[in-house]
Amino acid sequence: MAGILDRGSLPLFVFKGIAVRLHWSFVLLPVYVLYSGLSQGMDWAMIGLRLGMVAIAFACVVLHEYGHALTARRFGVGTRDITLLPIGGVASLERMPEEPRHEFWITVAGPAVNLAIALLAIIAMAALGLMSFFTALLLGGASLFTNALLFLAGLNIWLFLFNLIPAFPMDGGRILRSLLAMRMPRERATRIAAGLGRGVAILGIGYGLYAGEPFLALIGVFIFMAAGAEARNVVQREHLRGITVGQVMRTRFWSMGLNSTVHEAVNELLSGGDTSLVVIGMDGLPVGVLHRNDLFGAVEAGRKDMRLIDLPPKPAPLVGPEADAHESTQQMVVRGLPLLPVVHEHRLVGVLEAANLSEFVKVKQAEAASRR
Template sequence: MASALRLFSFRDIQVRVHWTFLLLIGWIVFSVLSGGQGFREVLVGIVLVLVVFTCVVLHEFGHALTARHFGVNTRNITLYPIGGVASLERMPEEPKQEFLITLAGPLVNLAIVLLAGTVHLLLAGLRFVEDPFEGGPMLLTLSSFLIVVNAMLFLFNLIPAFPMDGGRILRSLLAMAMPRTRATRIAANIGRLFALGFMAYGLFNGQPFLVLIGVFVLLAASGEARLVSTQAALHGIPASRVMRTLFWRMDAGATVQQAVDELLAGGDKDLIVQDRGAYLGVLHESDLMKALQEGRAQARLSDLRPKAAPPVKPDADIGQVYLQLMQGKWNILPVLDGERLAGIVELENLSEFIQVREATGGAGS
């Protein structure tokens, strides 16, 4: 079962909702009903949550469309119970670009506050609906709610808890005055402190979602700091120095059964498929098993539509290749020297290379 359900696409950016989002809806229904309220209040609660997450989607599109302006694509936007995540293919290393991409999200919320505030003033002056469950004119209630929600989203996202927006803004500002690795380390340490604060406050005040946010920030801050540090350590090393020249490859005309026979004989999990010596794509062992289950043992490998993992050049910076492997959907990337398949770079082998460098103080391999 897929972990996320596709809702729609806009400007070639897919918006998805993670299955755990249903837990949030269930929690709302339980909370409202256990409080002695009825179906109307449940419906209002669900509608308000959908309004909040509509604002979250707009926030994430602020990031995604600004990133596109700088040549960075967004794979998808996924909604979770604790918020949304725009999965950028990469974060620009240029501090100014990261600053603008990150700031764009909160600025969307600020724009909604100003728009809703203008509508509110035109409708009711300074009158404010504090509790949307009490009823009242629909536009007045909605504008009041939008002002509060988006003001909270704007302020909360500016908290410098890396890798939240505020933390990324802090990292980009620091990176204007120091190396990006050091800026990331400082921002990540501050993020960890905020994460512990979120978790402590949530535990002592019965705020489970704040605890979840704290856990997310703690794990994400540590993970990204490690990613940036490793990428920096690998910077300047060409892919040709790390690539494997002995790997599993077969011609596109070979059958699934022939590939499975080689798989059983031992070796890699990913198969490079070639068409008369030219790189065609990659098949994983799961693709072969699926074909067997479908009774396609004699089908040609080309019939399975090998996935075209993006090739890299022999002189490609392995730091960038590492980032591509870590943030992408590929376990291996082919290395092409012109039209010739020179080798592959895989995450497992790259991890071993990193371990050797660490063990030898950066002099190994």
């Protein structure tokens, strides 16, 4: 996900040291508003008003994400950026603290911002005379300002409630997990929260299909998968506690010199089982990694005689066998690398790969089950 967000997004502004970016797919939203407005025969003033409402909604989403980001900062966790997607915002925190209390406050801060905005709008409406406001609304002739306040209040109450749905990756799922984790191990808390999240997602998918709302069903599928990913991540974290890279690395791996050609690499790809290779420099140390797709790209371009160093390989940090397995995996995921070269005494001794880690975790789980 982080990789997708990094590419195709447009920086909007920087506030409090955090960049707010617009993902390319966000363009779909105004295009949709414009299209549906025109096809319903709306005039331009009405379409302009709708676009204004979308802009206000996303301003509230940005404030919600700042609620998460600035609270995280208080606990010493930085935020890379805030990205806006057509379905909402994502604050890319460097990490989510494992201390349940910290996760609780960071997560609660987002919906709390929406509640605060809604309350402010309601107070402002009350100050303007709620009764006269409602009579004006019923009889027509409510001013644009009071209408805007009503919209702001309704929108933020909706954002508040929607985010509290107890399903990952919604805030409600994290709040539930952090509350449970104050009383039980984090792994078990995550399992329960993820299970509930999947239940909610299935209800959403069912309702979406029944009511003919494919968008809702799609969100349900997304939540279902996110809940599973969150659970797997935490289970892996628990099983990898105290495990070093040396214990989980693969010692049979694929490496080639930087002067080898794409042609030679493709031949080895066909005779071996690996999908990624480590490119070795003149000094015997890895200079980077290549995925088979990089090789296919060169073959497609008719460049089979190209040297591997000219592709070029993706630079990868070198880890030692004594490094922490989970932390090294996070580094690999954040950088979008298929594997990490493991170097000991100036020599490539193995590779760390996500598939290997999940095998390791499966073995650990099987061992734990046999003891029960």
